[in-house]
Amino acid sequence: MFNDRSTPLSLLLTRRSGKPRDMVAPGPTAGQVATILRVAARVPDHGKLSPWRFVTIAADRRAAFGDMLVAAYVAERPEAREREIDEVRAFAHQAPALVVVLSRVDPASKIPPWEQELSAGAATGYLVAAASAAGFVAGWLTGWAAYSPDVIAALGEPGDRIAGFVFIGSPGRDLEERPRPDLAEIVRAW
Ligand SMILES: Cc1cc2nc3c(=O)[nH]c(=O)nc-3n(C[C@H](O)[C@H](O)[C@H](O)COP(=O)(O)O)c2cc1C
Numbered sequence: 001m002f003n004d005r006s007t008p009l010s011l012l013l014t015r016r017s018g019k020p021r022d023m024v025a026p027g028p029t030a031g032q033v034a035t036i037l038r039v040a041a042r043v044p045d046h047g048k049l050s051p052w053r054f055v056t057i058a059a060d061r062r063a064a065f066g067d068m069l070v071a072a073y074v075a076e077r078p079e080a081r082e083r084e085i086d087e088v089r090a091f092a093h094q095a096p097a098l099v100v101v102l103s104r105v106d107p108a109s110k111i112p113p114w115e116q117e118l119s120a121g122a123a124t125g126y127l128v129a130a131a132s133a134a135g136f137v138a139g140w141l142t143g144w145a146a147y148s149p150d151v152i153a154a155l156g157e158p159g160d161r162i163a164g165f166v167f168i169g170s171p172g173r174d175l176e177e178r179p180r181p182d183l184a185e186i187v188r189a190w
Contacts, residue, residue: 003015003137003175005135011132012129017137017139017175018138018167020141023094023137023139023171024096024171025169027095027096027097027136027168032136036127036134039126039129039130039133040124040126041123043126045119046111046115047109047111049106049109049116050104051103051119052103052120052163053102053104054102054127055102057098065098066088066091066092068154069089069092070085072154073144076150091141091143097169098167099127099165100155100164101164101166102155102163103120103121103162103163104157104159104160105117117161124140124164137168138168140164141166145162146163146164
Protein backbone atom coordinates (compact mmCIF):
# COMPACT_ATOMS: atom_id res chain seq x y z
CA MET A 1 0.00 0.00 0.00
CA PHE A 2 1.36 3.42 -0.96
CA ASN A 3 1.08 6.57 1.09
CA ASP A 4 -0.30 4.72 4.13
CA ARG A 5 -1.40 7.66 6.25
CA SER A 6 -2.18 5.75 9.43
CA THR A 7 0.90 7.10 11.23
CA PRO A 8 3.56 9.66 10.26
CA LEU A 9 6.19 6.93 10.03
CA SER A 10 4.02 4.61 7.95
CA LEU A 11 3.48 7.45 5.52
CA LEU A 12 7.19 8.15 5.22
CA LEU A 13 7.91 4.44 4.82
CA THR A 14 5.35 3.96 2.05
CA ARG A 15 5.33 7.36 0.35
CA ARG A 16 5.88 7.37 -3.31
CA SER A 17 5.53 9.90 -6.08
CA GLY A 18 2.88 10.01 -8.75
CA LYS A 19 3.53 10.74 -12.39
CA PRO A 20 2.30 14.27 -13.03
CA ARG A 21 0.91 13.31 -16.45
CA ASP A 22 -1.32 10.71 -14.77
CA MET A 23 -2.65 12.99 -12.05
CA VAL A 24 -6.33 13.86 -11.92
CA ALA A 25 -8.72 15.86 -9.73
CA PRO A 26 -9.22 16.37 -6.91
CA GLY A 27 -6.17 18.44 -6.17
CA PRO A 28 -5.54 20.45 -3.04
CA THR A 29 -7.65 23.50 -2.29
CA ALA A 30 -5.86 26.84 -1.91
CA GLY A 31 -6.03 26.30 1.85
CA GLN A 32 -4.46 22.86 1.57
CA VAL A 33 -1.69 24.25 -0.65
CA ALA A 34 -1.01 26.89 2.00
CA THR A 35 -0.74 24.18 4.67
CA ILE A 36 1.61 22.14 2.47
CA LEU A 37 3.78 25.23 1.93
CA ARG A 38 3.89 25.92 5.68
CA VAL A 39 5.35 22.44 6.10
CA ALA A 40 7.91 23.10 3.34
CA ALA A 41 8.89 26.37 5.03
CA ARG A 42 9.62 24.53 8.32
CA VAL A 43 12.60 22.80 6.78
CA PRO A 44 16.01 22.96 8.47
CA ASP A 45 17.61 26.23 7.37
CA HIS A 46 21.10 27.17 8.60
CA GLY A 47 21.21 30.86 9.40
CA LYS A 48 17.44 31.32 9.08
CA LEU A 49 17.87 32.67 5.56
CA SER A 50 14.76 31.11 3.98
CA PRO A 51 16.87 30.42 0.88
CA TRP A 52 13.88 29.23 -1.12
CA ARG A 53 10.72 30.66 -2.61
CA PHE A 54 7.50 28.99 -3.72
CA VAL A 55 5.59 30.09 -6.81
CA THR A 56 2.06 28.73 -7.14
CA ILE A 57 0.59 28.51 -10.60
CA ALA A 58 -3.20 28.43 -10.35
CA ALA A 59 -5.47 26.68 -12.83
CA ASP A 60 -6.40 29.95 -14.54
CA ARG A 61 -2.69 30.78 -15.05
CA ARG A 62 -1.69 27.46 -16.62
CA ALA A 63 -2.33 28.62 -20.20
CA ALA A 64 -0.13 31.69 -19.66
CA PHE A 65 2.48 29.46 -18.02
CA GLY A 66 2.40 27.17 -21.07
CA ASP A 67 2.78 30.17 -23.41
CA MET A 68 5.79 31.35 -21.39
CA LEU A 69 7.42 27.89 -21.56
CA VAL A 70 6.86 27.65 -25.30
CA ALA A 71 8.30 31.12 -25.89
CA ALA A 72 11.40 30.21 -23.88
CA TYR A 73 11.76 26.88 -25.68
CA VAL A 74 11.45 28.38 -29.15
CA ALA A 75 13.86 31.20 -28.29
CA GLU A 76 16.44 28.56 -27.31
CA ARG A 77 15.63 26.22 -30.17
CA PRO A 78 14.32 28.18 -33.16
CA GLU A 79 14.25 24.96 -35.19
CA ALA A 80 11.85 23.25 -32.71
CA ARG A 81 9.26 20.97 -34.30
CA GLU A 82 5.56 21.21 -33.57
CA ARG A 83 5.56 17.95 -31.63
CA GLU A 84 8.23 19.18 -29.25
CA ILE A 85 6.32 22.41 -28.75
CA ASP A 86 3.14 20.46 -28.00
CA GLU A 87 5.05 18.48 -25.34
CA VAL A 88 6.36 21.67 -23.77
CA ARG A 89 2.83 23.07 -23.59
CA ALA A 90 1.48 19.79 -22.21
CA PHE A 91 4.03 19.98 -19.38
CA ALA A 92 2.31 23.14 -18.16
CA HIS A 93 -1.12 21.53 -18.01
CA GLN A 94 -0.32 18.46 -15.92
CA ALA A 95 -2.03 17.77 -12.59
CA PRO A 96 -4.53 19.87 -10.66
CA ALA A 97 -1.91 21.88 -8.70
CA LEU A 98 1.60 23.15 -9.41
CA VAL A 99 4.20 24.78 -7.19
CA VAL A 100 7.60 25.86 -8.47
CA VAL A 101 10.35 25.81 -5.86
CA LEU A 102 13.12 28.36 -6.30
CA SER A 103 16.52 28.15 -4.66
CA ARG A 104 17.53 31.68 -3.67
CA VAL A 105 21.10 31.78 -2.38
CA ASP A 106 22.39 34.83 -0.52
CA PRO A 107 26.00 35.01 -1.72
CA ALA A 108 26.87 37.58 0.96
CA SER A 109 25.85 35.28 3.80
CA LYS A 110 28.44 33.46 5.87
CA ILE A 111 26.37 30.31 5.36
CA PRO A 112 27.95 28.45 2.40
CA PRO A 113 25.88 28.38 -0.82
CA TRP A 114 25.93 24.57 -0.68
CA GLU A 115 24.08 24.60 2.64
CA GLN A 116 21.53 27.06 1.30
CA GLU A 117 20.96 24.86 -1.74
CA LEU A 118 20.61 21.79 0.47
CA SER A 119 17.86 23.60 2.37
CA ALA A 120 16.00 24.27 -0.91
CA GLY A 121 16.24 20.57 -1.81
CA ALA A 122 15.00 19.64 1.63
CA ALA A 123 12.11 22.13 1.35
CA THR A 124 11.09 20.50 -1.91
CA GLY A 125 11.22 17.08 -0.28
CA TYR A 126 9.11 18.28 2.63
CA LEU A 127 6.64 19.76 0.15
CA VAL A 128 6.33 16.41 -1.63
CA ALA A 129 5.88 14.53 1.65
CA ALA A 130 3.38 17.09 2.97
CA ALA A 131 1.31 16.74 -0.20
CA SER A 132 1.13 12.99 0.46
CA ALA A 133 0.22 13.61 4.10
CA ALA A 134 -2.58 15.92 2.94
CA GLY A 135 -4.11 13.07 0.91
CA PHE A 136 -2.60 13.65 -2.53
CA VAL A 137 0.36 12.49 -4.56
CA ALA A 138 3.16 14.73 -5.74
CA GLY A 139 5.72 14.56 -8.53
CA TRP A 140 8.98 16.55 -8.52
CA LEU A 141 10.20 17.30 -12.03
CA THR A 142 12.95 19.42 -13.52
CA GLY A 143 13.82 18.96 -17.21
CA TRP A 144 15.03 21.66 -19.62
CA ALA A 145 12.63 24.28 -18.22
CA ALA A 146 14.36 24.20 -14.84
CA TYR A 147 17.59 25.27 -16.51
CA SER A 148 16.18 27.76 -19.01
CA PRO A 149 17.34 31.34 -18.23
CA ASP A 150 14.10 32.75 -19.72
CA VAL A 151 11.92 30.46 -17.56
CA ILE A 152 13.91 31.33 -14.45
CA ALA A 153 13.60 35.05 -15.28
CA ALA A 154 9.83 34.69 -15.70
CA LEU A 155 9.37 32.92 -12.36
CA GLY A 156 12.00 34.38 -10.08
CA GLU A 157 14.66 36.99 -9.49
CA PRO A 158 18.21 37.21 -10.88
CA GLY A 159 20.37 34.52 -9.29
CA ASP A 160 17.46 32.18 -8.50
CA ARG A 161 17.59 28.56 -9.61
CA ILE A 162 14.66 26.23 -10.06
CA ALA A 163 14.79 23.35 -7.57
CA GLY A 164 11.78 21.74 -9.14
CA PHE A 165 8.28 21.86 -10.49
CA VAL A 166 6.11 20.01 -7.98
CA PHE A 167 2.83 18.77 -9.40
CA ILE A 168 0.13 17.68 -6.94
CA GLY A 169 -3.10 15.79 -7.48
CA SER A 170 -4.79 12.44 -7.16
CA PRO A 171 -3.32 9.38 -8.87
CA GLY A 172 -5.18 8.59 -12.10
CA ARG A 173 -3.73 5.09 -12.12
CA ASP A 174 -2.24 2.72 -9.59
CA LEU A 175 1.14 3.78 -8.29
CA GLU A 176 3.87 1.25 -8.91
CA GLU A 177 6.76 0.76 -6.54
CA ARG A 178 10.25 1.31 -7.86
CA PRO A 179 13.35 -0.45 -6.58
CA ARG A 180 14.57 1.09 -3.35
CA PRO A 181 18.20 1.01 -2.32
CA ASP A 182 19.34 -1.85 -0.16
CA LEU A 183 20.34 -0.35 3.18
CA ALA A 184 23.35 -2.65 3.24
CA GLU A 185 24.63 -0.84 0.13
CA ILE A 186 24.20 2.70 1.38
CA VAL A 187 24.74 2.47 5.14
CA ARG A 188 27.84 1.50 7.00
CA ALA A 189 28.91 1.79 10.58
CA TRP A 190 32.07 3.82 11.06
C1 LIG B 1 15.87 17.27 -8.32
C2 LIG B 1 14.99 16.20 -8.92
C3 LIG B 1 14.55 16.33 -10.22
C4 LIG B 1 13.76 15.34 -10.81
N1 LIG B 1 13.35 15.52 -12.10
C5 LIG B 1 12.64 14.53 -12.69
C6 LIG B 1 12.21 14.68 -14.03
O1 LIG B 1 12.45 15.70 -14.66
N2 LIG B 1 11.53 13.64 -14.59
C7 LIG B 1 11.24 12.49 -13.88
O2 LIG B 1 10.62 11.59 -14.44
N3 LIG B 1 11.61 12.35 -12.60
C8 LIG B 1 12.30 13.33 -11.99
N4 LIG B 1 12.68 13.18 -10.68
C9 LIG B 1 12.33 11.93 -9.96
C10 LIG B 1 10.94 11.95 -9.35
O3 LIG B 1 10.66 13.17 -8.69
C11 LIG B 1 10.78 10.85 -8.29
O4 LIG B 1 11.83 10.91 -7.38
C12 LIG B 1 10.75 9.49 -8.91
O5 LIG B 1 9.67 9.39 -9.77
C13 LIG B 1 10.67 8.40 -7.83
O6 LIG B 1 9.56 8.61 -7.04
P1 LIG B 1 9.49 8.29 -5.50
O7 LIG B 1 9.29 9.62 -4.85
O8 LIG B 1 8.35 7.37 -5.33
O9 LIG B 1 10.78 7.68 -5.10
C14 LIG B 1 13.41 14.18 -10.07
C15 LIG B 1 13.84 14.07 -8.73
C16 LIG B 1 14.62 15.06 -8.17
C17 LIG B 1 15.07 14.90 -6.73
